[in-house]
Amino acid sequence: MHVGDLLQIEGLDLTHLWGGEKLLGRAISGVTATDLEDPTRFVRPGEIVLSGLVWWNEADGRARAERFVSALAQAGATALLAGEETHGSVPVDVVDYCRAHGIPLLAVSAHTTFRAITEAVYRRQWGDLNRGPADHFALPENVRGDLGRLVEQDTGADELLGRALAPFGTPPAYVLTSGGRTIARTASAPRLPAARAVESLRRRTGETLHVQAETTPYDAWHLHLPRSGGAPPRALHEIAEVIGRYRRHRHGKEAARRRAGQELIALIDLGGTDAGALANALASCGPLAEGPWRVVVTATGGRFTDSGGRFTDSGAEEALREALQHLPGTVFAAGTTMDAEAVAVVRAHAGEDSLRLAEPWPLLNGCRPRTPLYAGVSGLAGKPTGLHAALAQARYAIAAARHSSPTTGHVATIGELSSLEALLAGIPDDVRRAFSGTALGPLDGSESASHRTLLETLEVFLAHNCSWARTAAALHLHVNTSTTASNAYRHSPAATSPASTTNSTCTPPPSVPLTREAAPWPGVRRVPSYSIGQAARLLGVSSETVRRRADSGRLLMDREGPGNRAIDGVSLAAFAKERGAGAHPLPGRSAVTSVRNAFTGIVTRVTLDDIAAQVEVQSGPHRIVSLVTRESVEELGIQVGVTVTARVKSTNVHVDTPRCAAVQRMPDEVS
Numbered sequence: 001m002h003v004g005d006l007l008q009i010e011g012l013d014l015t016h017l018w019g020g021e022k023l024l025g026r027a028i029s030g031v032t033a034t035d036l037e038d039p040t041r042f043v044r045p046g047e048i049v050l051s052g053l054v055w056w057n058e059a060d061g062r063a064r065a066e067r068f069v070s071a072l073a074q075a076g077a078t079a080l081l082a083g084e085e086t087h088g089s090v091p092v093d094v095v096d097y098c099r100a101h102g103i104p105l106l107a108v109s110a111h112t113t114f115r116a117i118t119e120a121v122y123r124r125q126w127g128d129l130n131r132g133p134a135d136h137f138a139l140p141e142n143v144r145g146d147l148g149r150l151v152e153q154d155t156g157a158d159e160l161l162g163r164a165l166a167p168f169g170t171p172p173a174y175v176l177t178s179g180g181r182t183i184a185r186t187a188s189a190p191r192l193p194a195a196r197a198v199e200s201l202r203r204r205t206g207e208t209l210h211v212q213a214e215t216t217p218y219d220a221w222h223l224h225l226p227r228s229g230g231a232p233p234r235a236l237h238e239i240a241e242v243i244g245r246y247r248r249h250r251h252g253k254e255a256a257r258r259r260a261g262q263e264l265i266a267l268i269d270l271g272g273t274d275a276g277a278l279a280n281a282l283a284s285c286g287p288l289a290e291g292p293w294r295v296v297v298t299a300t301g302g303r304f305t306d307s308g309g310r311f312t313d314s315g316a317e318e319a320l321r322e323a324l325q326h327l328p329g330t331v332f333a334a335g336t337t338m339d340a341e342a343v344a345v346v347r348a349h350a351g352e353d354s355l356r357l358a359e360p361w362p363l364l365n366g367c368r369p370r371t372p373l374y375a376g377v378s379g380l381a382g383k384p385t386g387l388h389a390a391l392a393q394a395r396y397a398i399a400a401a402r403h404s405s406p407t408t409g410h411v412a413t414i415g416e417l418s419s420l421e422a423l424l425a426g427i428p429d430d431v432r433r434a435f436s437g438t439a440l441g442p443l444d445g446s447e448s449a450s451h452r453t454l455l456e457t458l459e460v461f462l463a464h465n466c467s468w469a470r471t472a473a474a475l476h477l478h479v480n481t482s483t484t485a486s487n488a489y490r491h492s493p494a495a496t497s498p499a500s501t502t503n504s505t506c507t508p509p510p511s512v513p514l515t516r517e518a519a520p521w522p523g524v525r526r527v528p529s530y531s532i533g534q535a536a537r538l539l540g541v542s543s544e545t546v547r548r549r550a551d552s553g554r555l556l557m558d559r560e561g562p563g564n565r566a567i568d569g570v571s572l573a574a575f576a577k578e579r580g581a582g583a584h585p586l587p588g589r590s591a592v593t594s595v596r597n598a599f600t601g602i603v604t605r606v607t608l609d610d611i612a613a614q615v616e617v618q619s620g621p622h623r624i625v626s627l628v629t630r631e632s633v634e635e636l637g638i639q640v641g642v643t644v645t646a647r648v649k650s651t652n653v654h655v656d657t658p659r660c661a662a663v664q665r666m667p668d669e670v671s
Helices: 061-075 094-102 114-131 143-153 157-168 193-205 235-251 255-269 275-283 316-325 361-365 384-404 420-424 429-444 448-462 468-473 479-490 498-502 531-539 543-551 567-579 630-638
Strands: 015-018 030-033 047-051 079-083 105-108 174-177 182-183 207-210 221-225 293-300 332-336 342-347 372-377 408-413 529-531 558-560 565-568 598-608 612-619 621-629 643-647
Touching: 015 030, 015 094, 030 114, 030 384, 047 114, 047 174, 061 094, 094 105, 114 235, 143 157, 143 235, 143 255, 193 221, 193 361, 207 567, 221 235, 255 275, 255 332, 255 342, 255 384, 275 384, 293 316, 293 384, 316 332, 316 342, 316 361, 316 372, 342 384, 361 372, 372 384, 384 408, 384 420, 448 468, 529 531, 529 567, 531 543, 531 565, 531 567, 531 598, 543 565, 565 567, 567 598, 567 612, 598 621, 598 630, 612 630, 612 643, 621 630
Parallel strands: 030 047, 047 079, 079 105, 372 408
Antiparallel strands: 015 105, 174 182, 174 221, 207 221, 293 342, 293 372, 332 342, 529 565, 558 565, 598 612, 598 643, 612 621
């Protein structure tokens, strides 16, 4: 059969793009389907190559086209048949480089499948052989007849391979997938681990022939003999053709099961399906009827839209099927969603913690090194109605896999989402950009020192999974100081700007106020700032000391209008508390002291209960603790960073001297 013969086959609807009469007269020895950017190791001399051109894109299309076509020329390919479905037409870059390297080019219309072309070539080649004399075959005539009957009788692949090689002493031989899974082996061939199988295929040790069928880089089959000379080359080609027939026959037998799997995935993706319909769909998939189940989502880094505007992800479903078949005894049904996600529902084994997809995944990634392969695995779903939620979990997990490994394929399980960063990875990019721009944009664009500090605090808060206690420890602050920073954000320009309330495409949670009047509780005022003189009087130090502390970073200082420097109230409260720690006089260590009746200071901590409240005040070196009602705190607007006066009833004022055995502290009253 020759390249030009393909143009004469009715129903294929092929278009001749380039190649003269001499090139169209090239003989065809076989067919290889590939979308690898570098297909050298899979293409054999004399083969035509079918490609959907998934590897091509507009950004660097010429460089990719040159690599692909030059690889075909180097491997001795007879012609390139390029699919039009992916890009609407065959790119000019591909035509140019086929002309430069002397590769005949035919276009395959969107309604023609690669399987139809493969079967047409197969039928023509076998017809030519059957019309020729018997000595054109390397396999004996009775063996060829037996193999044909075995294929039709659904004989196992091991027996088929052994019978095919029996005339040559049944040497060790395998049928292997690109990912290293063993489809069949002869009795004399030892078990071959998947990693070693992949290594043997890539190193091309012994003799390896590609089995002709419509495949992807992930699930292609290969006839492999570890030692050369086990059978005549022509006989091996004939055996590979028989195995190709076996695979196509098996694929046809599995069509109904695949349709049932696709229907199940469509129902799960839709959501809101009643339990009865889901149970029936599961039952139609055979052993999958009984749970519990896990959901797995797979996608590659090569998703695009086809000429009809539909999403497609070349090879994702085949990669997922191949990975699951690496796991012995795994029962599953697979299909593809409208968003081109490959989805599988997998029946979980008793006592199984998770799917062991991490074992075959690197082998499958190696089939298309430049296209990362990702997977997300859900938790267990005990009821059919829980499968839609499990699908959502798997989608979050695959988003985390993409986020953690943007250039290398990765598998993530829902159990690995133990950090806020991993969880947020599942939020769509457009939503995150909208929220970031409207909620944090005004802070990010501000030159205010307090705004920059607030952003840094928020970053630490997110890095510590939204725990204010751990945030405070990381920033070396009291926990109330860090929580006050969150209140400061609620009243910042980021939360009160028109952009955050009118232009946002996503709505922040109701717990985050968006107006200047909003507050943690009714009546609370904004956190104040203090002049340098006011701060000095509150701390009981000189103004120059305050300036030095601010310049060293111990106090946060900003400007309020031209030339007016102000000390942030939250920062001042934290410093006052730190400075006052341990400053109370102890018997025998200080001079005679007398507590005054009124203490003006800054609030360093407020602890609220349902009815009562505890207020801590730092007045110079003195720390005063008061127990009052919650109502009083809310009415007075007391919060960390505001100025208050603590008053002590005169009947409870005690005078201590160095001879006193102890210092008695009484409850204070706040006004």
